[in-house]
Amino acid sequence: MAGASRHDAWQAGDSYKIYMGRLSRQIAPRFLEWLEPDDNLDWLQIDCGTGALSACILSDIHPKSLIAVDPSEGFLEKARSSVADPRVEFQIGKGEALSIPSAPGTWSSQVWH
Numbered sequence: 001m002a003g004a005s006r007h008d009a010w011q012a013g014d015s016y017k018i019y020m021g022r023l024s025r026q027i028a029p030r031f032l033e034w035l036e037p038d039d040n041l042d043w044l045q046i047d048c049g050t051g052a053l054s055a056c057i058l059s060d061i062h063p064k065s066l067i068a069v070d071p072s073e074g075f076l077e078k079a080r081s082s083v084a085d086p087r088v089e090f091q092i093g094k095g096e097a098l099s100i101p102s103a104p105g106t107w108s109s110q111v112w113h
Contacts, residue, residue: 024052032060040064046095047071051079058085069093 031053039062048054048068057066066088070076076090083090 024049025056028053028056029060032056037061043067044098045069046098048075048079048090050075051083051090054079054088054090055083058083058088063087065089067091069095069098 041061041063043057043061043063043066045054045057045066045068048070049072051068054066054068057063064087066085068079068088069091070079071092071094073092076092079090
């Protein structure tokens, strides 16, 4: 297959949203209900994908701010086009390589196993 191009659905926001987005939109509200977070917090979302959970955080939890990170520019383009809110900033990156400043009392974190 020399010269053939390969379409990677895990980089294309529209393809991913069709395949997984329908499930993400159903699961996101349930996840946030289970999490029981307070309103008006600063949020950091790793691997935000096409923004289904981001949209739910913004509409249901009312954060002060949300930084949403994903390594796929295609996913971020889709998220930016479908989630328009001044509180969210979509950034390209990987969770293990973040350069987010931290200050005591600024960010709260929890770890789930």
